[in-house]
Amino acid sequence: MTAQMMASLWTGPEQVQTQQVARPEPGPDEVLIKVAYAGICGTDLMIYLGKHPRAKAPLIMSHEFVGTIASEGVEGLPLGAPVAINPLLSCGECPACRRGVGYVCEHLGLVGIDRDGGFAQYAAVPVHTVRLLPRSLPLSRAALIEPLAVAVHAVRVSDLKVGDITAVLGAGPVGILTAQMARLAGAAVYVSEVSPRRLNIARRLGFAVIDARSTDPVAEILRATEGEGVPVVFETAGVQATITQAGQVARILGQILQVGMPKAPVEMDLTPLLFREVRITPIRVYREEDFDLAIRLAAANVLQLEEPVTHILPLNELEKGIHLSHEATDACKVLISPGAEAP
Numbered sequence: 001m002t003a004q005m006m007a008s009l010w011t012g013p014e015q016v017q018t019q020q021v022a023r024p025e026p027g028p029d030e031v032l033i034k035v036a037y038a039g040i041c042g043t044d045l046m047i048y049l050g051k052h053p054r055a056k057a058p059l060i061m062s063h064e065f066v067g068t069i070a071s072e073g074v075e076g077l078p079l080g081a082p083v084a085i086n087p088l089l090s091c092g093e094c095p096a097c098r099r100g101v102g103y104v105c106e107h108l109g110l111v112g113i114d115r116d117g118g119f120a121q122y123a124a125v126p127v128h129t130v131r132l133l134p135r136s137l138p139l140s141r142a143a144l145i146e147p148l149a150v151a152v153h154a155v156r157v158s159d160l161k162v163g164d165i166t167a168v169l170g171a172g173p174v175g176i177l178t179a180q181m182a183r184l185a186g187a188a189v190y191v192s193e194v195s196p197r198r199l200n201i202a203r204r205l206g207f208a209v210i211d212a213r214s215t216d217p218v219a220e221i222l223r224a225t226e227g228e229g230v231p232v233v234f235e236t237a238g239v240q241a242t243i244t245q246a247g248q249v250a251r252i253l254g255q256i257l258q259v260g261m262p263k264a265p266v267e268m269d270l271t272p273l274l275f276r277e278v279r280i281t282p283i284r285v286y287r288e289e290d291f292d293l294a295i296r297l298a299a300a301n302v303l304q305l306e307e308p309v310t311h312i313l314p315l316n317e318l319e320k321g322i323h324l325s326h327e328a329t330d331a332c333k334v335l336i337s338p339g340a341e342a343p
């Protein structure tokens, strides 16, 4: 009899079933991971709604997961070793890959979108996606490494300088992590947000918080900079309001880091940006080095990675978790903990 496991399967638009399935058998160049935590991301919501262009049902979603090695025989990956998955699957052949920038591969795939991911007790993944973690790093904190890698990438490609005033528009998981990275880089950080729960997280972390329900973030940021605007602004919500605000608070020769992914086309008035020669730098995912740095920063315990986590749910509450993340009012990062039995 083949070994079984519990998995939350996406079976079609707005359908998730938690059921027993065959535990995956790792093929050549693959290794079995016993999943400890798997994060719910906006991309999982798009898949769940049937709006993701590539995902095909049935699928085990989640590209943000950590766990321990559960199969033997792969050199350098001993049984029980704690690991994170760098989910990027570049093709290796397109012009981007040939130029050594596979993170913007033309055919970029992800574990959890283009093949089964982490909303299950076990996942078989390509060996090249596996990153060993220090044993001193609790997996509950390591669970945020993938979104942290996005924040690391955004801040490190930005022009941010020590002592700058900067703004992060949106305090979702990536916004909160970006704000922490910007502070680590030496900036004074304003964070604007509309969700009370997320505002509270930003407040607890000591950021200058703007409650965008009652205060105009543009007026507040301009006041803080004597009307000049900020040299670097991070847009992390991906909605029309914050994208418009980003254009209004970027100062002359400033830079907008477009981190939030808009779910539909948005409008941007380019003329004022042209007059001020403001650059827009889009952030898609992260480079290899950003992911590895995210692991080191998590291990160094210089960031508060547990703070954005508002919920840890079992597999059979994935659908609830997706709704919580989507509504955003009372949630920030939602993790699924499959509680796998010993292999």
Ligand SMILES: [Zn+2]
Pocket (backbone or CB within 6 Å): 041, 042, 043, 063, 064
């Ligand atoms: Zn994600």
Ligand SMILES: [Zn+2]
Pocket (backbone or CB within 6 Å): 090, 091, 092, 093, 094, 095, 096, 097, 098, 102, 105, 106, 107, 108
């Ligand atoms: Zn490629």
